[in-house]
Amino acid sequence: MIKEFVCIVCPNSCRLTVSEENGEITVSGNECNRGVEYGLSEYCNPRRMLTTTVAISGAVLPRLPVISTAEIPKNKLKRCLEQLYSTAVTAPVQSGDIVLRDICRTGVDIAASRSIYRKNDRESDEEAGR
Ligand code: SF4
Numbered sequence: 001m002i003k004e005f006v007c008i009v010c011p012n013s014c015r016l017t018v019s020e021e022n023g024e025i026t027v028s029g030n031e032c033n034r035g036v037e038y039g040l041s042e043y044c045n046p047r048r049m050l051t052t053t054v055a056i057s058g059a060v061l062p063r064l065p066v067i068s069t070a071e072i073p074k075n076k077l078k079r080c081l082e083q084l085y086s087t088a089v090t091a092p093v094q095s096g097d098i099v100l101r102d103i104c105r106t107g108v109d110i111a112a113s114r115s116i117y118r119k120n121d122r123e124s125d126e127e128a129g130r
Contacts, residue, residue: 005042007035018043047071051113054084054099059091059116066099067113072106079104091118 007014016039027039053063100110
């Protein structure tokens with residue numbers, strides 16, 4: 001089997017070819033060893049950071065942006081997104097707060113990527129001139 005990838009480790013964007021023959025996997029097209037690591041990872045176990053939003057109640061905004069604390073196996077992203085679509089949190093939330101632990105048993109947590117006030121706190125702050 002042969003697969004092609006663009007290495008995204010540095011701006012060179014080398015075009016990698018990963019081939020598997022008789023159980024041996026080889027990477028070509030890389031200008032450095034980091035490309036080999038990237039090519040093998042993309043071929044054997046592609047992973048991605050997950051960013052999306054979840055519902056938040058009692059806040060100044062209707063959705064809270066969230067991000068995974070580590071990369072998640074690509075084949076589990078859809079299930080993780082489905083779980084997050086049915087997840088709701090309550091304001092206030094601080095940036096970095098964990099909103100979901102061990103999503104879909106990946107061992108990865110989901111954290112808030114910004115802080116969001118409670119609706120009334122923001123209005124109180126504005127009224128008080130803070
Ligand atoms: S193979 Fe090396 S030089 Fe090429 S894009 Fe990847 S990290 Fe950059």
